[in-house]
Amino acid sequence: MRRELEVGIRSLRGRPVVALALWSVPEIVPTAAYGIAVAHAVDDGFLAGRPATGLAWLGALALAAVVGAIGTRQVYLRLGGLVEPFRDDLARRVVSGALARGAAGNRDDGAVSRLTRQVEIVRDTYAGLVLVARTLVVTVIGVTTGLLSIAPLVALLVLPPFLLGLAASLGVMSMAAGRVRDSLRADEEVATCATAVFSALRDVTARGAEEYAARLVDGPIGDHAAAERALARVAVVRTLCFVVGGWGPLVVLLAAAPWLADRGLTAGALLGGLTYVLVGLQPALRTVLAVLGDNGLRYVVTLGRILDAGASPASQQQGSPVTPGSDVALRQVTFAYGPHSETVVDRLDLTVAPGDHLAVVGPSGIGKSTLAGLVCGLLTPTAGEVLLGGAPMAGQPVEQLATHRVLIPQEAYVFSGTVLDNLTYLCPDAQAAHIDLAVEAVGLATLVRRLGGLAGQVRPGDLSAGERQLVALTRAYLSPAPLVVLDEATCHLDPDAERRAEEAFSARGGTLVVIAHRISSAMRAQQILVLDGSSATVGDHDSLLQASPLYRELVCH
Numbered sequence: 001m002r003r004e005l006e007v008g009i010r011s012l013r014g015r016p017v018v019a020l021a022l023w024s025v026p027e028i029v030p031t032a033a034y035g036i037a038v039a040h041a042v043d044d045g046f047l048a049g050r051p052a053t054g055l056a057w058l059g060a061l062a063l064a065a066v067v068g069a070i071g072t073r074q075v076y077l078r079l080g081g082l083v084e085p086f087r088d089d090l091a092r093r094v095v096s097g098a099l100a101r102g103a104a105g106n107r108d109d110g111a112v113s114r115l116t117r118q119v120e121i122v123r124d125t126y127a128g129l130v131l132v133a134r135t136l137v138v139t140v141i142g143v144t145t146g147l148l149s150i151a152p153l154v155a156l157l158v159l160p161p162f163l164l165g166l167a168a169s170l171g172v173m174s175m176a177a178g179r180v181r182d183s184l185r186a187d188e189e190v191a192t193c194a195t196a197v198f199s200a201l202r203d204v205t206a207r208g209a210e211e212y213a214a215r216l217v218d219g220p221i222g223d224h225a226a227a228e229r230a231l232a233r234v235a236v237v238r239t240l241c242f243v244v245g246g247w248g249p250l251v252v253l254l255a256a257a258p259w260l261a262d263r264g265l266t267a268g269a270l271l272g273g274l275t276y277v278l279v280g281l282q283p284a285l286r287t288v289l290a291v292l293g294d295n296g297l298r299y300v301v302t303l304g305r306i307l308d309a310g311a312s313p314a315s316q317q318q319g320s321p322v323t324p325g326s327d328v329a330l331r332q333v334t335f336a337y338g339p340h341s342e343t344v345v346d347r348l349d350l351t352v353a354p355g356d357h358l359a360v361v362g363p364s365g366i367g368k369s370t371l372a373g374l375v376c377g378l379l380t381p382t383a384g385e386v387l388l389g390g391a392p393m394a395g396q397p398v399e400q401l402a403t404h405r406v407l408i409p410q411e412a413y414v415f416s417g418t419v420l421d422n423l424t425y426l427c428p429d430a431q432a433a434h435i436d437l438a439v440e441a442v443g444l445a446t447l448v449r450r451l452g453g454l455a456g457q458v459r460p461g462d463l464s465a466g467e468r469q470l471v472a473l474t475r476a477y478l479s480p481a482p483l484v485v486l487d488e489a490t491c492h493l494d495p496d497a498e499r500r501a502e503e504a505f506s507a508r509g510g511t512l513v514v515i516a517h518r519i520s521s522a523m524r525a526q527q528i529l530v531l532d533g534s535s536a537t538v539g540d541h542d543s544l545l546q547a548s549p550l551y552r553e554l555v556c557h
């Protein structure tokens with residue numbers, strides 16, 4: 001919070017602060033005059049049986065208010081000279097930061113929001129804070145001057161509780177800023193989670209993952225509720241501050257009235273003192289609390305966001321995720337589905353160079369799909385590690401992994417919608433020419449024509465298992481992911497269609513891992529991994545014929 005306040009105070013340097021202060025002086029006149037006029041109107045006028053004198057004092061009060069209004073007008077005219085340059089500085093900071101990040105190749109999607117909405121919020125709240133700080137100073141000077149002139153004892157009684165309440169309100173501000181930040185963060189977390197779940201609603205329903213989706217949003221919603229409760233507790237503390245600083249002086253003054261009367265305090269002076277509390281101090285504290293609680297917090301939090309985003313692109317890059325390549329490496333990977341389950345993969349070492357085509361073969365139930373899950377980061381090794389482009393898969397966010405690898409399982413996922421929706425699901429910005437190329441390469445053209453082109457409707461139930469696989473394969477082909485893993489994803493295609501699809505993927509670029517359904521598929525790969533329960537052998541077709549009895553057996557089959 002100190003940083004945000006320093007930025008605001010520093011911005012006042014070289015601005016017309018003196019003119020603003022001088023034009024605030026006329027405003028002190030009515031503030032100081034309230035109690036004096038009431039005291040004299042009562043003591044010298046109405047209680048002395050001279051109502052005309054009483055009314056004259058009240059008339060003088062109206063005159064003082066006119067003087068104050070002239071000062072207020074001039075203050076507002078000069079406020080722009082303080083606030084607009086501050087806004088310009090912030091806008092400059094946002095634009096420079098966004099340009100620097102753009103030049104460094106990093107998109108800054110939040111810059112528009114910061115430049116328009118957030119800078120305006122800071123400008124408005126800053127103006128509100130300047131005004132309230134000025135009003136507070138004017139009130140304290142005016143009330144103190146007035147009280148000292150009619151009854152110095154009353155000043156000694158009412159000012160301490162007021163100042164105590166004011167100090168406590170300022171202290172609560174720092175605590176409240178932290179709570180507002182927590183609440184905003186929690187709110188963003190809920191929005192991020194809910195957006196992810198809502199945008200995947202179709203998939204959630206299709207895969208029956210409703211409970212999992214609910215669990216995803218459950219935590220952030222709980223955090224948000226806790227943050228809101230903490231914020232509500234701060235509001236209670238703020239109310240207590242007002243009780244002390246706003247009502248405290250009134251109670252003290254009323255309680256001390258007999259004691260003051262014994263010391264010669266007149267009824268008019270007592271009423272004058274009450275007027276200062278009710279018309280001066282109490283509204284000033286209420287405004288301070290309202291403005292600090294609203295403007296102040298919005299100022300600190302929003303300016304904080306702008307300042308954080310303005311950090312140099314180099315420092316931001318340090319935290320940005322590493323972009324892995326497409327080479328896959330397994331280092332002593334061991335995996336079992338549970339602590340007491342049999343080990344499916346045992347200390348496996350494997351390297352697939354970028355651009356290579358690896359086929360995995362082995363008897364049913366030996367662990368081929370498990371290996372595909374490990375390579376894609378869907379399963380976490382019990383021991384050892386899986387690296388993609390040299391970066392460990394473990395701990396990488398799902399969104400990041402999704403841009404670097406795509407897995408097509410045996411049961412192809414196709415949904416109700418247009419052909420185009422189904423094909424561009426992993427690459428929404430795909431160009432028409434690229435889509436046509438993919439459709440042709442993978443062998444989907446006949447089906448697309450039958451469905452009425454890219455705008456035609458797909459009804460999953462009307463497609464054969466092989467047709468659904470072709471749709472899913474074309475989608476994977478269009479995906480920008482450099483690593484493609486096909487887990488028996490062509491098992492429902494005839495051998496020719498399978499060959500055509502696999503050749504398309506080989507020519508696509510990037511690394512290809514195929515869990516082979518047919519041995520003919522394995523023979524197209526540069527490297528073949530034979531999984532044999534107790535051991536795993538890697539080689540090309542010829543070397544494996546020599547080295548692996550299991551491979552020889554699979555080829556004969």
Ligand SMILES: Nc1ncnc2c1ncn2[C@@H]1O[C@H](COP(=O)(O)OP(=O)(O)OP(=O)(O)O)[C@@H](O)[C@H]1O
Pocket residue numbers: 337344362363364365366367368369370371
């Ligand atoms: N989710 C799971 N929980 C527990 N065990 C599992 C799970 N999935 C697979 N297994 C077990 O792990 C072993 C390897 O299964 P996996 O599906 O990886 O074999 P596969 O070689 O792909 O078989 P297939 O060729 O029949 O598809 C099997 O014994 C299987 O029963």
